[in-house]
Amino acid sequence: MTTITKLESKVKELSKLLGALKELNAAIDLQDISQGILDQMVMISEAKGALLWVLEKEKNLIVAKASYGIPIDSLPKQTLSDGEGIVGKVMMTGKAELITDTESVIDSSVAYPSLATTILTVPLQAKGQVLGAIQLMDKENGSHFDTRDRELAVILAEQSALAMYNSQMYDELYKMFVSMIRMLAEALDARDPLTKGHSERVARYAWLIGKRMKLDDQMCFELYQAAILHDIGKIGIEDRILRKSTGLTESEYELMKTHTEIGARILSAIQPNRFFQKSIDTAMLHHERMDGSGYPKQLKGEEIPLFARIVGVADAFDAMTTDRTYSEGMSVRDAAAELIRCKGSLFDTDIVDIFIEILENCSYDLRLFPNTDDM
Ligand SMILES: [Fe+2]
Incomplete structure (x- = not known):
């Protein structure tokens, strides 16, 4: 050569x-x-x-x-x-x-x-x-x-x-990140046994709505993360209010409402912040309603970020269908009817329609509700 x-x-x-x-x-x-x-x-x-x-x-x-x-x-x-x-x-x-x-x-x-x-x-x-x-x-x-x-x-x-x-x-960090999110949700469950499993169910509903809206995988993951952490601020609510088995007085309700701001504050502490911005906004704004009647900022319509609107629907549905000590949960069909009745005024019409489609596909039987195993 x-x-x-x-x-x-x-x-x-x-x-x-x-x-x-x-x-x-x-x-x-x-x-x-x-x-x-x-x-x-x-x-x-x-x-x-x-x-x-x-x-x-x-x-x-x-x-x-x-x-x-x-x-x-x-x-x-x-x-x-x-x-x-x-x-x-x-x-x-x-x-x-x-x-x-x-x-x-x-x-x-x-x-x-x-x-x-x-x-x-x-x-x-x-x-x-x-x-x-x-x-x-x-x-x-x-x-x-x-x-x-x-x-x-x-x-x-x-x-x-x-x-x-x-x-x-990267793989190990990702696993650590996901388990940290789950740990936060579990910490809330431990404080609030009345609503145990609520965060996980809301996250599952939200994730399915996101999938059906054709959000990409990354967005669906962020939505799941935001939804599982939406009520994390309840960690900062006193036991006498959080665990109260009867209805809340007006002043107690005012205190309970602060879980939105507390949640946003807790999540703001996680660095780097930009990974949690949507979760921070969702914790803060998931009780806002389309007609401006929600809290804490009385935002209206599309002023409310998409994730907060999705979690708002999923959260309301789970709250309606879950048994509480002071009230029995509604049937799935009744809760669906309630969502439909309030669409446009309290809830985003498109999101309610999508969620109803998902419920119809499993014949209103939550045991047949699709799971998130393929996440
Ligand atoms: Fe909440």
Whole structure:
């Protein structure tokens, strides 16, 4: 190979590598990232088959997450214990392993030992942690992997592992974020056993309204979050009022109404604020009514933000259909009739119509009400 051709092929390799990295860093979903990493690795190494293994820290297992040219369910083993096989060894030492004589190696983690003649296994490690490994099997053109392939694969694996690390961090943060929201709602339930489960049900109704209005997934998630937290301010209402089993006096009712402002204040404390702005507004404004008769700001019509209008309908419906110590809940049909009677004056007409459609679809039987499992 002349120096120019060598240089040209190096430039080609590098530009492929750069393209691969750009694509990887744009993805955030862990499964997308795993498959993306593997596809890029295959493209660069020109491997015939490939596997991506991920360490599941909590279970202490190494799991096959993505594959190329070999269906994962056809593997003799899709899960390895920590330290098992070549994959386990590479993950333990953090060093790539190139095997050119597979017949001499019996390894449970190799998919098709009899078919693969060379196997290149590289670790995926970032920030001092081993996250997994990639195995490349045989070259497309029939030649063997060499040390040049190993070098290239190691560089790409290092960069890929960073993308994977970021995605895992994002995943963990997201889970923490969702559980924090649930924890706040549970804290309210614990203070107010009379309305236990109210926040979760309102959130479910609101989310279904959002879905039917064709709000996008992100908006539906934010709506669910805002709805589950809508009454969080009740945490700040005294027990003698919050837990009162008979009707409230006028002054007690005035105090109860302050849960809207208290809720907005509590949620304003969460940083970064912009993630919670819609929840803050919903906590503050879910008792506003279309004709301006609500509280605390007496907003009218579309001055009331969309989420607060949706939660207003869901909240009123749940309040009407839930048994209280001092009153039995209305039937679903009666509550639906009440929403229809008050649409336009108290509630947003379109939102009521959408909610009634949802109720009709489950024949007014809340046990058949669609759930939010696909959230
Ligand atoms: Fe409320």
